[in-house]
Amino acid sequence: MSTPRQTEDPLALERQVCFALAVANRSVLAVYRPLLEPMGLTHPQYLVMLALWGGEPSSVRALGELLQLDPATLSPLLKRLEQSGLITRARDTTDERQLRVQLTAEGRRLRERAEQIPAAVVAKLGVELSELELLHGVLTRINAAALAAGAPSFR
Numbered sequence: 001m002s003t004p005r006q007t008e009d010p011l012a013l014e015r016q017v018c019f020a021l022a023v024a025n026r027s028v029l030a031v032y033r034p035l036l037e038p039m040g041l042t043h044p045q046y047l048v049m050l051a052l053w054g055g056e057p058s059s060v061r062a063l064g065e066l067l068q069l070d071p072a073t074l075s076p077l078l079k080r081l082e083q084s085g086l087i088t089r090a091r092d093t094t095d096e097r098q099l100r101v102q103l104t105a106e107g108r109r110l111r112e113r114a115e116q117i118p119a120a121v122v123a124k125l126g127v128e129l130s131e132l133e134l135l136h137g138v139l140t141r142i143n144a145a146a147l148a149a150g151a152p153s154f155r
Contacts, residue, residue, distance in 0.1 A: 031124045035117050039110060040084060044069075044077050046114070052087065053111050057102040059092070068143075070154050086110060 086107035092098035
């Protein structure tokens with residue numbers, strides 16, 4: 001009995017989207033790591049800072065929805081950023097059920113250093129910006145499809 005050629009095998013590892021995404025994720029994050037370490041940030045913390053640099057103050061709930069992170073994952077990230085002096089967390093004065101997150105002056109200043117990160121990542125990857133923009137669009141559509149198919153949205 002013959003076995004299917006790997007390229008025709010629907011269970012071949014190299015054909016799996018989940019495998020390609022997982023490996024690419026680890027590889028790309030490895031490119032970010034040495035760029036973020038001098039700033040004192042992990043990649044998940046960088047994502048929180050990007051969200052806040054895009055518009056703050058924000059509620060913890062809104063941050064969780066934007067970043068698609070559950071509260072159990074987001075809370076420790078926020079705690080570490082607060083301990084680093086980059087953000088503050090405080091109860092909303094109009095709705096005490098809401099916890100507001102705001103950048104400190106130091107957190108705002110860090111943005112200047114972070115502005116160099118995207119170009120450095122593109123340079124290290126050696127991929128055309130247009131290819132990365134195309135990939136971003138495809139991944140955004142895949143994420144939307146996964147959410148529509150029942151992946152947790154943390155809303």
